[in-house]
Amino acid sequence: MKTIVGTLIVMLLPALALGEGRPVAPNGIPLIEGYRNWQVIAPSYRDDKGHIRLIFGNGTAIKAMKEGTRPFPDGTVMAKVAWTAVKHPKFPVATIPDRFVQVEFMVKDAAKYKATGGWGFARFVGENLKPYGRDAGFVQECFGCHTPVKGNDYVFTGFASVP
Template sequence: MPKTLWIVLALVLMAGWAGAADLPVAPNGIALYPEFMSWKPLAPSYREDKGHIRLITANDVALAGLRAGKNPLPDGSVLAKVAWKAVKHPAFPVATEPGEFVQVEFMVKDSRKYAATGGWGFARFVGKELKPYGKDPGFVAECFGCHTPVAAKDYLFTSLPSVP
């Protein structure tokens, strides 16, 4: 391979690594998945106690597993839950729509790495700054504790909604 091609390849790889280094990382080592809004939408949800409209997106691995009815989902599955404050539409007040961005949360399936939490790793990034949530890796106890009531559904609250 010519020397100039090696140099170009090295620069491209270094640029990719530099970009990855700029991503926020949760205290347990899970980095923000920057492509989460380009994943397929799985389902909307509304959290009454928080007043949040949420959109759950899924990477291709998770979506294929859900469509196939897999329980548990295969390793490599990643779900994102994007939350906005719910606001009334200014021109149509009976309609509610997403307002200010609140946070994005991730569930990352790796049955070996996250065996202690049902095979799932958790991460949350808060506000427009996407600040990693939690002071140390122990923050996942809060996430996992919330998901334990749905352990029989692979710790997932969300499923594919029915459509005609």
């Protein structure tokens, strides 16, 4: 019986590691469950896209942000959720999130993602969370955008100040 159970566990581990039942980006990064329970690092707004964004960090990311640790340690994960922006119907001077657009992840593993500054990237688009990119090469698009902030370990976001 122990042998059968052990064999089943060995067979299931790869499926669990790949995010079985969750969408998986072409580079193998699955949609990371529970990211909405992480602490908020900061909001942002992209004029060119008209998107309101909210950046979350796992515990490792939050600790590194608070301590100013650069480069970020392996295990750091950040999630950026984007919505279209609309004026509040009852208070039109306020802009609020409307339609969900996408969620993006940055996963720090200096050895695994050496070619992209130590970061793995993944994007899941629309309500059906469709993985972005035809193949694993899509990460060059992500990494290209992040190169201007190489001095901050390729991360645009900093902790939003709150007294």
